Amino acid sequence: MTTPAATGSLWSATCAPLEPLPQLRAATRAEVAVIGAGYTGLSAALHVAAAGAAVVALEAAQLGDGGSGLNGGQVIAGLKHDPDLLAAHYGERIGSQLAARSAEAPDLVFDLIRRHSIECDAVRAGWLQLAASASQLPLLQRRAEQWRRRGADVAVLSDRDAAQLTGSTRYCGGWLDRRGGTVHPLAYVRGLARAAMSCGARIFTCSAAEKLSHSGGEWRVDTPRGSVVARTVILATDAYTDRSFDALRRTVVTVPSIQVATAPLPPDLRASILPGGQSVSDTKRLLCYFRLDAAGRVVLGTRGAFGDVPNPASTAAHERALREIFPALAGVPLEYRWGGFVALTRDGLPHLHELAPGLLAGLGYNGRGIAMATAMGRLLARRALGESAESLQFPVTPLQPIRLHGLSRLAARVTIRYLQVRDALEQGSRRPLHRSAA
Ligand SMILES: Cc1cc2nc3c(=O)[nH]c(=O)nc-3n(C[C@H](O)[C@H](O)[C@H](O)COP(=O)(O)OP(=O)(O)OC[C@H]3O[C@@H](n4cnc5c(N)ncnc54)[C@H](O)[C@@H]3O)c2cc1C
Incomplete structure (x- = not known):
């Protein structure tokens, strides 16, 4: 199995070497x-x-x-x-x-x-799971409540909380899991x-x-x-x-997940995007996940297509997602594109x-x-x-x-394409939530 860009990741470029x-x-x-x-x-x-x-x-x-x-x-x-x-x-x-x-x-x-x-x-500032549409909010609220009952340190977030924590008005709310x-x-x-x-x-x-x-x-x-x-x-x-x-x-069925990282953000943007250092996953059908690295780059990932070698063409969806979540990033270039495989079980x-x-x-x-x-x-x-x-x-x-394992990869590929299209259609029909992050 070929790994999409196993070398050339942000992480290999910024990691202290290990003795051979x-x-x-x-x-x-x-x-x-x-x-x-x-x-x-x-x-x-x-x-x-x-x-x-x-x-x-x-x-x-x-x-x-x-x-x-x-x-x-x-x-x-x-x-x-x-x-x-x-x-x-x-x-x-x-x-x-x-x-x-x-x-x-x-x-x-x-x-x-x-x-x-x-x-x-290592930063333990918590993990945010945010609703990409209002219909997904009750699910996240129930999730937070189930974990709260089991003693986890969690909080339910409104759209304004989400905006304050992320610097993006894209989300309807969600929950903060401080274990992450x-x-x-x-x-x-x-x-x-x-x-x-x-x-x-x-x-x-x-x-x-x-x-x-x-x-x-x-x-x-x-x-x-x-x-x-x-x-x-x-x-x-x-x-x-x-x-x-x-x-x-x-x-297991293996599916690719591809990530991109921007250049380090200028200080004003860095102060407004994820100021508390949390990481985020959203609830799109093909989920998007993002965070800042130690140098203040936005690192964003989503499922890739099979056979994708991460390049500007195959990460166009990542660029669109970045600009949609953080319109202020319009002039910030992408410095890294890489990916790997995730194992899904039945x-x-x-x-x-x-x-x-x-x-x-x-x-x-x-x-x-x-x-x-x-x-x-x-x-x-x-x-x-x-x-x-x-x-x-x-x-x-x-x-x-998994029965018919060979076909399951094909099925996963078709499903990924289908979910990408559904997300894109939903995105097109989505109305802005509110204008201010305050
Ligand atoms: C792009 C991407 C983003 C992800 N993001 C997150 C995230 O943000 N948070 C999160 O919790 N998880 C994330 N995951 C999932 C997470 O990375 C994996 O679940 C985790 O790394 C699995 O660890 P592992 O040690 O089991 O497997 P791996 O790290 O995949 O290690 C398996 C190793 O086995 C080796 N190997 C295979 N065959 C042989 C053999 N015959 N002999 C010797 N060695 C062999 C391989 O070379 C490989 O190094 C992500 C995965 C990907 C690909």
Whole structure:
């Protein structure tokens, strides 16, 4: 699978370098082998190593070449589905486990950043979810209320609150979730890697796991120039799962998400756009998400079309969205365009799988993986270290390969185009909400 502009992102241009990591060129042993070194794999490696067990992490490319180094950097609590719906659909026990694990996940991210002194421009000012049309406002108000009942620090916002917090009159209101925040996503990956290595983890790059075999109660992972034998293997490859793990690959549909970043804003604009440092997602059918980076650039993303290589033509929709949300940005040029793949699951939930004794996998964050993948890594580590599945308080589910998986990509492509058109039509018929941000 080709990654749209895996290099050339804002994040790779603005991240402190990581010392080069070696390729695996020997036969080695560990208690746990981790395949894939994004947030899931590195959090797993860190927690295994911190518990004193030997762990080797294998990355096919470079750290952060998957979603973890390319994303929007919005740390968000919660899953795609609201807590009441999770309880209604999966029963009170499973539903509340899913809600609770996702609710506490941002705490883990910011706690790891603090404990390991990870320099990644972390800001915990909250996450805004804003209604693009008045009909979506009651849904957001109910969402805020469900989380408030579960003890989360949230607030319902009017259109004027939204305008004050964002500097845009585009939105009808929404809610503020103070559990959320922002990070420099690639710096967070590299920081997790440093933290894991300082606890004793060994990390190898350019070391794709090509073959997995089992004998005598141990797993053997073969890479192009080496191998690892371990009691437990953790698959942490999310949207970048390749055909070496085909059954797992067929449990997710991958869709591209493309981002753009402006030049740093001049001081007057910077003071009026997102002055409190929150990040934002809206409720368009194809959601738009945006934030400022540490240098005051607006970073905005939305789903891309398949095969899009981010360039001025393929990011024209991003430019339109930027100008629509912030008309004052009309003269500010775009400096970066890049993208990556998001893994969607059939039920919209992340999954922890136990494929065989000693073979674990965690994936499927549906675009909300900074917090949840970090939390998943810790769950996988606990299981690999011998905790029972029940004590994880998170469902361990069987693989559910998507039927006609090849066609699901095509279906996703058609759906994305359809939703883009619906959003564009709705945008055309939308009347301005009010004129003043005051
Ligand atoms: C453009 C974009 C914007 C996003 N924005 C946000 C956001 O703002 N907030 C949020 O919470 N989430 C966001 N996400 C989602 C988030 O980035 C992912 O959910 C998260 O990074 C998943 O982490 P991971 O470690 O599971 O997978 P990844 O970071 O994708 O890591 C998987 C790794 O596995 C490696 N790999 C694959 N096969 C092999 C193999 N055979 N051997 C060894 N290594 C292998 C890959 O090279 C890759 O590095 C976004 C995603 C994208 C693409």
